[in-house]
Every structure is written in structure tokens, then in C-alpha cells.
Amino acid sequence: MQKSNNINTTTATCPACGMLCDDINVSDPSANTCAKSISFFSQPITESSPTIAGKPVSLDEAVAKAASILKDAQHPIFAGLSTDLSGFRAAFNSAQQVNAPMMHINAESTWRNTKVLQSKGWQTTTLMEVKNRADVILCIGTDVVSHNPRFFERNVWNKEALFTNPQTRNIIYLGGEGLDTSHGVSPNGKQPTVLPCATKALPEITAALRALIQGKTLNTDSITGIAVKDLETVVTQLKEASYAVLIWVAKDFSFAHAELTIENITESVVTLNKESRAMALALGGSDGDTTVNYAHTWLSALAPEEHDLKQYDTVVWINSFSPEKPLPTTDAPIIAIGNSQTQFVTPPAVFIPVATPALDCAGTLFRVDSSIVLPLKQTRESALPTLSTVMNKMDALLT
Amino acid sequence: MITLLKNAKVYDPAHGVDGVKKDIYIRNGHIIAKPSKTEKIHEAMDLSGKVVMAGAIDMHSHIGGGKVNIARMMLPEYQETLKYADPEAHVCGPQCSHNATPSTIVTGMHYIEMGYTAVFEPAVLGINARQAHLEMGDTPMIDKGGYAMLGNDDYFLRLLANKADQKAINDYVAWTLNATQTIGIKVVNPGGINAFKFNQRRLDLDENNKHYAVSPRQILKSLSRAVHDIGVAKPLHVHCNNLGVAGNFQTTLDTMGASDGIPMHLTHIQFHSYGAEGDKKFSSAAAEIAEAINNNKHITADVGQILFGQTVTASGDNMMQHLNAGFANPKKSVIMDIECDAGCGVVPFKYRDENYVNAMQWAIGLEIFLSVEDPWRVFLTTDHPNGAPFTSYPHLIRLLMDKSFRAEAFDKLNLDAQAMSNLKAIEREYSLYEIATMTRAGAAKLIGMDNQGHLGEGAAANITVYTEQSDKEAMFGKPDYVFKDGELVVKHGEVVKVVWGKTHTAKPAYDKSVEKNLKEYFEKYHTIQLDNYKISDDEMAADGRNSVISHTKAAG
Ligand SMILES: [Zn+2]
Ligand SMILES: [Zn+2]
Numbered sequence: 001m002q003k004s005n006n007i008n009t010t011t012a013t014c015p016a017c018g019m020l021c022d023d024i025n026v027s028d029p030s031a032n033t034c035a036k037s038i039s040f041f042s043q044p045i046t047e048s049s050p051t052i053a054g055k056p057v058s059l060d061e062a063v064a065k066a067a068s069i070l071k072d073a074q075h076p077i078f079a080g081l082s083t084d085l086s087g088f089r090a091a092f093n094s095a096q097q098v099n100a101p102m103m104h105i106n107a108e109s110t111w112r113n114t115k116v117l118q119s120k121g122w123q124t125t126t127l128m129e130v131k132n133r134a135d136v137i138l139c140i141g142t143d144v145v146s147h148n149p150r151f152f153e154r155n156v157w158n159k160e161a162l163f164t165n166p167q168t169r170n171i172i173y174l175g176g177e178g179l180d181t182s183h184g185v186s187p188n189g190k191q192p193t194v195l196p197c198a199t200k201a202l203p204e205i206t207a208a209l210r211a212l213i214q215g216k217t218l219n220t221d222s223i224t225g226i227a228v229k230d231l232e233t234v235v236t237q238l239k240e241a242s243y244a245v246l247i248w249v250a251k252d253f254s255f256a257h258a259e260l261t262i263e264n265i266t267e268s269v270v271t272l273n274k275e276s277r278a279m280a281l282a283l284g285g286s287d288g289d290t291t292v293n294y295a296h297t298w299l300s301a302l303a304p305e306e307h308d309l310k311q312y313d314t315v316v317w318i319n320s321f322s323p324e325k326p327l328p329t330t331d332a333p334i335i336a337i338g339n340s341q342t343q344f345v346t347p348p349a350v351f352i353p354v355a356t357p358a359l360d361c362a363g364t365l366f367r368v369d370s371s372i373v374l375p376l377k378q379t380r381e382s383a384l385p386t387l388s389t390v391m392n393k394m395d396a397l398l399t
Numbered sequence: 400m401i402t403l404l405k406n407a408k409v410y411d412p413a414h415g416v417d418g419v420k421k422d423i424y425i426r427n428g429h430i431i432a433k434p435s436k437t438e439k440i441h442e443a444m445d446l447s448g449k450v451v452m453a454g455a456i457d458m459h460s461h462i463g464g465g466k467v468n469i470a471r472m473m474l475p476e477y478q479e480t481l482k483y484a485d486p487e488a489h490v491c492g493p494q495c496s497h498n499a500t501p502s503t504i505v506t507g508m509h510y511i512e513m514g515y516t517a518v519f520e521p522a523v524l525g526i527n528a529r530q531a532h533l534e535m536g537d538t539p540m541i542d543k544g545g546y547a548m549l550g551n552d553d554y555f556l557r558l559l560a561n562k563a564d565q566k567a568i569n570d571y572v573a574w575t576l577n578a579t580q581t582i583g584i585k586v587v588n589p590g591g592i593n594a595f596k597f598n599q600r601r602l603d604l605d606e607n608n609k610h611y612a613v614s615p616r617q618i619l620k621s622l623s624r625a626v627h628d629i630g631v632a633k634p635l636h637v638h639c640n641n642l643g644v645a646g647n648f649q650t651t652l653d654t655m656g657a658s659d660g661i662p663m664h665l666t667h668i669q670f671h672s673y674g675a676e677g678d679k680k681f682s683s684a685a686a687e688i689a690e691a692i693n694n695n696k697h698i699t700a701d702v703g704q705i706l707f708g709q710t711v712t713a714s715g716d717n718m719m720q721h722l723n724a725g726f727a728n729p730k731k732s733v734i735m736d737i738e739c740d741a742g743c744g745v746v747p748f749k750y751r752d753e754n755y756v757n758a759m760q761w762a763i764g765l766e767i768f769l770s771v772e773d774p775w776r777v778f779l780t781t782d783h784p785n786g787a788p789f790t791s792y793p794h795l796i797r798l799l800m801d802k803s804f805r806a807e808a809f810d811k812l813n814l815d816a817q818a819m820s821n822l823k824a825i826e827r828e829y830s831l832y833e834i835a836t837m838t839r840a841g842a843a844k845l846i847g848m849d850n851q852g853h854l855g856e857g858a859a860a861n862i863t864v865y866t867e868q869s870d871k872e873a874m875f876g877k878p879d880y881v882f883k884d885g886e887l888v889v890k891h892g893e894v895v896k897v898v899w900g901k902t903h904t905a906k907p908a909y910d911k912s913v914e915k916n917l918k919e920y921f922e923k924y925h926t927i928q929l930d931n932y933k934i935s936d937d938e939m940a941a942d943g944r945n946s947v948i949s950h951t952k953a954a955g
Contacts (some may be wrong), residue, residue: 122732127926128738263641298534301502303472373529
């Protein structure tokens with residue numbers, strides 16, 4: 001049982017997206033400007049019981065069953081991993097005990113970025129540099145706000161900045177479908193430049209952008225419906241910027257070989273930096289993906305990879321943050337450990353509800369731009385065990 | 400419960416003990432005076448013929464500053480060799496690439512196996528301090544600590560540009576140490592990381608950051624004064640301007656004069672001791688640098704020795720790392736600007752003995768080690784992983800202690816480098832006492848830890864026991880026993896008990912009103928709240944494995 005004196009806060013940090021806004025009013029969640037945050041902080045608490053094949057059992061019985069399934073497994077995997085740092089640390093220890101690899105629920109999109117890092121590296125920046133320096137912001141294939149609703153509110157249209165006038169920032173959207181570009185309009189009405197093209201055309205348009213930045217000429221007037229002279233204008237603006245920032249969201253790049261498109265962006269930045277200043281920035285992120293990516297890397301010396309769940313005979317599915325996300329499709333038994341609100345079409349072999357960091361317990365998360373790590377506060381009373389409590393109980397039975 | 404280590408041949412420079420046979424008594428994790436006859440000795444180990452030193456202290460190694468984690472992530476191929484099932488397929492040595500980017504777990508294990516009991520991460524970005532402590536918290540066996548980076552952060556540069564008085568600077572520096580749970584202050588390429596954000600590509604000691612119109616010299620003067628005034632033992636840790644540039648020794652010499660005699664520590668000085676003589680316009684200025692260290696008693700230095708093999712360079716100095724990115728091997732690198740605080744640059748690199756410049760770098764490092772007279776003012780580092788993985792230390796110790804071993808290695812160097820170096824003319828061989836000074840007593844004194852690095856009464860019982868051998872690499876590579884806080888944790892080179900170390904910090908006093916301006920600055924310009932920047936003692940201890948030790952003495 002958590003002590004009530006832990007909860008004396010009105011301001012909290014929100015884990016609902018990768019930006020970790022730390023100015024959330026938890027006394028009145030509806031006062032927030034972000035729908036994701038409102039829905040996260042207003043989710044009800046259910047003291048749901050652990051279950052085995054859908055039938056309520058005690059925590060100890062559920063943990064014992066989970067441990068026995070894991071002991072019998074030949075090739076188990078720990079997946080989902082929607083949790084915070086201490087939850088991940090505990091899960092990592094358990095996975096080590098049974099020799100299981102680990103894969104985050106966002107592995108597919110994270111891996112798009114990791115591939116670029118491992119092939120070429122990159123030159124990147126963080127949100128405070130954007131907020132205070134960026135005079136040209138190029139959003140490629142994304143509106144950002146579908147993932148990070150307050151990106152413009154907090155980092156672009158801020159009242160004051162150290163080295164630039166926020167009101168006069170030049171916002172450019174290049175490609176992508178169904179974008180909400182309204183956030184790119186400055187508070188005094190300055191419109192963004194929007195150069196539309198289909199998502200599937202992003203490989204081609206980013207290759208053209210990269211070529212132009214490298215000083216090549218294109219033997220055509222138009223690419224994927226965008227006039228080359230408009231693209232050339234963008235290139236000139238990027239080169240003349242005091243500090244240009246090129247943004248993408250890997251989740252918006254759901255097409256084959258997305259890493260090559262990302263590489264077009266990051267290598268454009270590398271070329272720009274030979275003469276002027278520019279930086280890349282990957283946004284999006286949630287379910288603790290950045291945290292898991294980083295902690296897995298320091299604990300094992302390797303970044304987590306993408307795996308095919310069908311290759312594994314037992315899945316430990318951890319999902320503390322996103323009860324609406326379904327269990328993975330697999331014939332293997334699933335040990336689900338996660339948010340008490342989780343609904344199942346078919347009940348898993350074992351379900352153990354655990355505390356959600358930032359609601360039921362404190363925690364720690366990495367922000368999507370990677371260098372900033374923030375504490376999460378407990379914001380409500382809860383009797384749910386933490387993921388690490390459950391993992392430690394299970395470890396004791398696995399040895 | 401009292402443990403007795405009998406008949407040890409003790410090297411304890413803090414007490415002037417040079418290979419004297421002594422008994423050591425341990426109780427509750429500390430070394431105690433000889434107990435009275437009535438007290439029971441619960442355990443006694445006869446260490447006849449063994450060499451005993453305090454646990455070693457690495458005062459500069461990148462074990463948790465975020466940058467090495469980027470390197471791990473970027474360089475999965477470094478770990479590939481570990482997967483070979485056939486032991487013949489990979490003969491593991493201290494300079495293997497996997498040792499350049501080990502996991503935190505392996506880092507702690509390898510350090511303790513070599514008899515190291517405390518390691519200091521020298522480049523903690525304030526904004527990234529929480530990550531640094533999380534990584535170090537996951538590093539078993541050893542104590543940890545960090546130096547917070549200042550001098551490229553916009554808050555400090557604004558203070559300096561606005562001619563804030565020294566008290567305001569002092570308060571900010573002291574506040575930073577408290578908020579980030581660090582024990583020292585480092586400045587990397589003073590003003591240069593910041594200037595790079597304004598598209599400046601180089602910054603000399605007396606050249607202005609073009610936005611703030613302040614020079615590196617002003618930054619050094621202000622920060623070294625602050626560290627001194629607030630009573631922090633560890634002198635300002637300085638990574639000079641012009642890292643790695645031919646002819647940069649002049650900047651280094653001039654830097655020594657920038658603090659008006661206030662103590663400064665010049666880090667990985669090998670990378671800052673280059674002349675521009677000869678056909679290749681790259682030469683050794685080790686003699687000039689060593690002489691200057693010998694003459695300037697306020698200066699200390701660690702070497703940042705390079706050793707040949709595949710490694711990765713990871714530095715806060717993104718201005719210079721951006722220039723070096725073209726030399727990346729394999730061909731990839733990461734350059735970051737970070738949160739109006741600093742930056743970083745991670746560039747993989749392979750040092751080759753047949754390469755002229757690399758061979759010179761190797762010789763320059765050794766020349767500095769052997770030409771600085773006072774082992775209390777020079778420290779044994781490879782700037783892990785920048786010059787070589789820390790696992791190379793036993794090899795490096797042998798190079799320092801064994802002139803013929805050194806000569807053999809020298810004869811394999813690039814011939815032009817052999818012709819340009821006078822290393823072979825240097826006869827000096829380090830003694831065990833000098834090695835113990837450099838890696839124990841001196842490091843503890845420099846950082847300001849009274850209870851570390853020695854074997855006197857009251858010291859933490861961190862003790863390393865070696866078998867004396869003529870092959871010093873073998874001797875230092877595999878101690879017989881290592882005690883951590885009184886517990887036997889390593890036996891014959893193998894960890895027998897897993898423990899989790901503590902975090903050493905300094906918590907100087909400051910005027911609490913400093914937070915008024917900081918809060919305003921955070922609210923306007925930062926992306927997080929001031930309270931979330933600060934790391935509390937409770938947070939450090941939250942996982943139940945870490946705890947904070949403050950080495951602050953009454954305000955001086
Ligand atoms: Zn190896
Ligand atoms: Zn270093």
C-alpha cells in the first residue's frame with residue numbers, strides 16, 4: 001500500500017507521449033491543452049484481480065503460474081515493455097534469467113531510426129535548442145502534433161527565446177498525408193509553407209532534397225507533384241538559417257526501407273553542417289520506448305532489436321501505459337502484466353495488473369530527444385503492486 | 400567483527416609507506432587501528448609475499464555520461480566478437496573493441512577485477528545528470544562520482560557576459576554541484592561547444608565566443624575561482640581548447656596561466672601536447688608540457704594515453720569532434736547539441752602503430768608520464784574509451800615500469816615516428832610506490848576524499864592484494880584479492896560477491912536566493928521545470944542499491 005503522503009502534488013509529468021510535458025495540472029486534468037494527457041490522467045482505477053485463464057486468483061498464485069510457464073518455455077520473449085525505467089530494469093533481470101530477448105511495442109518504428117544510427121550515425125539536437133535557436137523548422141512527412149500534441153505550443157510559439165524571435169520562425173511541412181498544419185501558423189497569423197506529397201513519395205522527395213542540398217541539379221521541373229523551384233527555395237532557407245531543424249517521426253514512415261528516407265534527412269543535415277548550422281530531430285515516442293531503448297543498451301551493450309514474435313513459444317507481455325493496445329497475435333501462451341484497465345478479447349494464460357507509473361507509483365522516463373530524463377510522480381492512491389515487485393517475486397521462483 | 404590481513408607488503412603513499420611489511424585490521428567496512436589484545440579477531444589472512452595497496456581510483460573514465468551509451472547503440476559490431484562460440488575464433492585482449500563499449504555490468508566487473516574500487520565520470524551534463532547516475536547506478540562493484548560540465552551552458556555565459564559578480568557565479572556553481580549530485584566541475588573546450596551552435600568552428604584561448612563576447616580565458620578564470628571559493632577540493636577539470644590539433648601545445652601552456660595560480664587540472668593532456676614540427680607538421684611537445692607541469696605547482700594533469708586498437712572517441716567537445724568526424728572508423732558518427740547546456744560528439748576510431756600520427760600520440764603520452772617528476776600531480780588514464788579501453792591499464796602500467804618492454808613496443812612503431820620521438824632516451828621506470836601514488840593516494844587527494852586511496856585508520860576498507868611479479872601487466876591485470884568496503888569481492892581475478900557502490904559528491908553551501916533567477920530562466924527558456932532538474936539524495940537511493948556520500952567540509 002502506498003502512503004498517502006506521497007501524493008501532495010498538483011503539477012506532474014505526463015508519460016502519454018514522448019515529450020514528457022512536466023507542467024500538467026493533475027488537480028484539474030481537463031484544464032490541460034492536450035487530449036492525450038487528459039485521457040491518461042483521467043483513466044479510472046480498477047483494483048482488478050490477477051487472473052489465470054480469465055479466472056481471478058491471488059497475486060502469488062498468478063506469479064507462481066507465470067514462473068512455471070516460463071520455466072517450461074524453450075524460447076520465451078519479453079515484449080511490449082511499455083513501462084518506465086525501474087519496471088524495465090526489473091524486467092531485464094527476469095529476461096536474463098530465462099535467456100529471453102526483449103522487444104518494445106514500438107520496436108518496428110524505433111528500429112527504423114536505430115538502423116540509420118548504426119549505418120551512418122547522425123547529427124541531432126534537443127527541444128530546448130529548438131525552442132531557443134531554431135529559425136527554420138522543416139517537418140518531413142509529419143505534423144508532429146498527432147504524436148506530440150503540444151510540440152508547437154511548448155517549443156515553437158513560446159513567447160521568448162534566447163537567440164531567435166519565435167514569432168518569425170519559418171515553418172515548412174514537406175510531404176505526408178492527413179496532416180494537421182494548423183499548429184504551424186504563428187500566433188500572429190504567419191502561415192507555414194506546405195509542400196504536399198503522398199507518404200509513399202517521401203523516399204523520392206527526401207532524396208531530391210538531399211541532392212539539392214549537396215549542390216546537385218535535378219533534370220526535372222517537378223518531383224512527386226512538388227515543383228523543384230519550391231524545393232530549391234526550401235534548400236536556400238535551410239542554408240541561410242541560423243539554426244535549421246529537420247524533424248521526422250519514425251511512426252509516420254510506415255513503408256519499406258524507411259531507414260533510407262530517414263538517412264536522406266540525416267545526411268542532408270550532415271551536409272548543411274559543413275557550412276551552416278542545422279540539426280536533425282526524431283520526435284514521436286511513447287510507451288517508454290526511448291527509456292527501454294537506452295536502458296537496454298547500457299545494461300546489455302546492445303540496442304534492442306526487432307523480433308518476430310511467432311518465433312517464440314512464450315510471450316511475457318508488459319504494458320503499463322496503454323490499456324487500449326491489444327495483446328499480440330500469437331499461438332504461444334501470453335503472460336500479460338500491465339495496466340489494470342486492460343481489456344481482453346481472449347484472456348491470456350496469466351494476467352497480473354500492476355501500477356502505472358505517473359498514476360499509481362513514481363517512476364522515471366527518458367524524453368524522446370534522448371538526453372533529458374524526468375521523474376514521474378505518483379498522482380493517486382493505489383494498492384496495485386509495481387512491475388518490479390511482481391518481477392522480483394517471479395525471479396525468486398525462477399532460480 | 401574484525402578481519403586481519405597479516406604480513407602484507409604495503410604500499411601506502413598517503414602515509415609514506417613504501418613496501419613495508421604491515422598488518423591491516425578491518426571492522427565494519429573500515430580500516431581500524433590495531434585492536435587491544437582483548438578484542439577477538441574473527442578472521443585472519445596471511446598475505447606473506449603479497450603486495451597490498453588501497454583500491455585503485457580512476458579519476459577520469461567515461462562510464463556514465465550518456466555518450467558511451469550512444470556509442471554502444473551505434474556500434475553493435477563491437478560486441479560481435481563476444482558471440483563467437485569457438486574460443487579460437489576470438490583471442491580476447493584488453494584492447495578488444497568490446498571493451499570500448501562494455502555494458503554497465505561488465506564495466507563494474509572489469510574494474511573490480513583489476514583492483515579498482517572507485518571510478519569518476521568526468522563529463523556529466525547537468526541536464527543529463529539523471530541518466531549519468533542511472534547508468535552508474537547500474538554499474539556494480541565500484542563507487543562512482545561525476546564532474547558536472549559548465550562553461551558552455553547559456554546560463555553561465557549570460558552571467559559572464561552580463562558581468563555578474565563572482566558571488567553570483569560561485570552560487571551557481573555550488574548550486575549545480577548540489578543539483579546534479581557531482582563532486583567536481585569540468586569545462587570542455589571552454590566556450591567552444593557553445594560557439595559551435597553559432598557556427599564558429601574553432602575557438603582559441605583569447606578568441607571571443609561571438610554571441611557572448613567572452614573568451615575561454617575569462618571562462619577558465621571565473622570557473623576556477625568559483626570552484627576554489629566554494630571550497631570544493633577537486634580543482635576545475637579542464638579539457639582545453641583545440642583538442643587534437645597539431646601545434647595545440649601553445650594553447651595548453653597558455654591555459655595553465657589562465658587561472659592566476661588557482662589550481663586547475665588539465666585532462667587527457669596527451670591530446671593537447673602536439674607540436675607542428677617536421678615534414679608531417681605533427682610533433683611531440685611533451686617536453687614543453689611536462690616542464691610546464693613541473694614548474695607550475697597549481698597544475699595537475701591526467702594523460703589520456705592512447706593504445707593501439709579499435710575504440711571510440713566520445714567527447715562533450717562537439718566542435719572538435721565535428722572536425723574529426725571525417726576520420727571515423729568505421730565511417731559513422733554522432734554529433735549532438737544538447738539543451739542549451741552543452742553537446743557531444745561520438746566518433747569511432749582505430750589507433751594503428753604503423754600510422755605516423757597515432758604512433759606519435761602513443762609516444763607523446765608516455766613521454767609526459769615519464770617526464771612529469773611528481774607522481775602526485777599526474778594521473779593514469781586512457782580517457783576511456785577515447786585513448787583506449789580502461790582494460791588496458793595493466794598494459795600501460797607495464798609500459799611505465801618496464802623500460803625494455805617499452806623499447807620493444809617502440810621498435811614496432813611507424814619509422815618516421817621513431818625518428819621524431821626521444822622516448823627511447825628516457826630511462827625512467829615507475830616504482831610500485833609511484834604507481835600507488837598515481838592510481839590511489841594522488842587521485843583521492845585530488846578529488847578530496849579523505850577516506851579513500853589509503854590504508855590508514857578510518858579509510859574505507861577498499862584493498863587490493865597482488866602477487867609481485869616481474870611482468871607488471873600480469874601482476875596488475877589479476878589481483879589475488881580485492882576487498883570492497885571490507886568485503887572480499889574478488890578472489891584470484893574472479894568476482895565472488897556482487898556489491899553496489901556508493902556515489903561520492905560534494906555539496907558546498909550556497910545562497911539559496913540563486914534559485915530565484917534560475918527559476919525565472921527555467922520558466923522562460925527551459926523545457927523542464929527547475930525542480931525536475933534537481934536530483935535528490937532519495938532519488939539516488941531509490942533502487943535501494945546506491946547511496947550518496949558528501950565530501951564537503953565546513954565552508955572554506
Ligand atoms: Zn575480446
Ligand atoms: Zn574524457
